[in-house]
Amino acid sequence: MGITGKTRVYGVIGDPIEHSLSPILHNAAFSYLKLDSVFLAFQVKKENVENAMQGMRALDIHGLNVTMPHKSAVIPFLDEVDQTAKTLNAVNTIHNNDGRLCGFSTDGIGALKALEENNADPNGKRVLLLGAGGAARAIAYTLAQKASELVILNRTSRQAEELAKVLKQTLSKRVVSKALTRGNVQESLKDSDILVNATSVGMKPDVNQSLVEAEWLKPDLTVMDIVYNPVETKLIKDAKLAKAKVVNGVEMLIHQGAASFTIWTNQQAPVEVMRQTALKQLQR
Ligand code: ATR
Helix, strand or coil: CCCCCCCEEEEEEECCCCCCCHHHHHHHHHHHCCCCEEEEEEECCHHHHHHHHHHHHHCCCCEEEECCCCCCCCHHHCCEECHHHHHHCCCCEEEEECCEEEEECCHHHHHHHHHHHCCCCCCCCEEEEECCCHHHHHHHHHHHCCCCEEEEEECCHHHHHHHHHHHHHHHCCCEEEEECCHHHHHHHHCCCCEEEECCCCCCCCCCCCCCCCHHHCCCCCEEEECCCCCCCCHHHHHHHHCCCEEECHHHHHHHHHHHHHHHHHCCCCCHHHHHHHHHHHHCC
C-alpha cells in the first residue's frame, strides 16, 4: 500500500530503538487489514521527551508505543493516564484522541492474554514470578488480580518487597516476596501452577542460562518466558522436555502489541499475522 496524504502515522519512541520489533508487527497488521497507516521508529533522547509529546500533538501522530527509557518520563506530558499505568508509573502506549494524549500500559494485559490464549488461564492459580523490573511489575499487577497467590522472587530483594507492598496496598491480595536464590526458586516451584520468567536471563547472547534447574520442572506446570530472543530459551526447552505447558516470549510480545493496536484503531488485531511476522523476523 502506498503512502498518501491521508496516511495515518504511528510510531515507537525509545533510545536505543533500532532493534524494536514494533514497526514490523504493526505495519504487517496495517497491511493485512488494508488500513492506510504507517508505523515508524523514532529515536528520542531523554532531554527531548517533552518535545516529542508536543510533536505528537503538532504532527497529529495517532499513536505511539513508548519503550526504554521513557516509560515514566512521558507521563507528565499526557492529558490522561489509565489506572494501571498510573499505579505502575509506566506508559507503553499513547493514543492521540483529537489532540488529547491518553496513556496506557498493555504489558500486563499482554501477559494475561498470552496465558489465556495458550490454555493457561491464571484465574485462581498459584503464580511464581521471577523478576521485579519494569515488565515484571506490569505482569505482577495484572496477574495478581487473577491469581489465588503470587510469589515474587527478585535478585535485588528490596525491589520485590516494594512491588509486593504496592500490590498489597492497591489490590489487597496475598503477595509474597523473597530474594531470587536457587533454594527459593526450587522451594516456591513446588507450590506453583504457573512460572513466569520476567527477568532478562536467557536472552541472546547468554542463551545457555536459566534461573531454573531442568529437574525442578514438572508436567503440571505452565512455564512462560518473556524473553523472545531466542524464541526457545533454555527455560522453554527444559520445560518442553519436562512435558510442562510452555508459553514463549513471542506470545507476550504480540499480545501487548495487539492490545495497543486495538486502543489505537478500535479493531481486533490480526494476532496470527503478527505472530508469524515476529517469528519470521526472529528466526532470521
Ligand atoms: P525490563 O523492562 O525488561 O523488565 P528491567 O526493568 O531492567 O528490564 O528488569 C530486569 C529484571 O531482570 C530485573 O528483575 C533484574 O533483577 P534486579 O532487579 O536484581 O536487577 C532481572 N535480572 C537481570 N539480570 C539478572 C540475572 N543475571 N539474575 C537474576 N535476575 C536478573
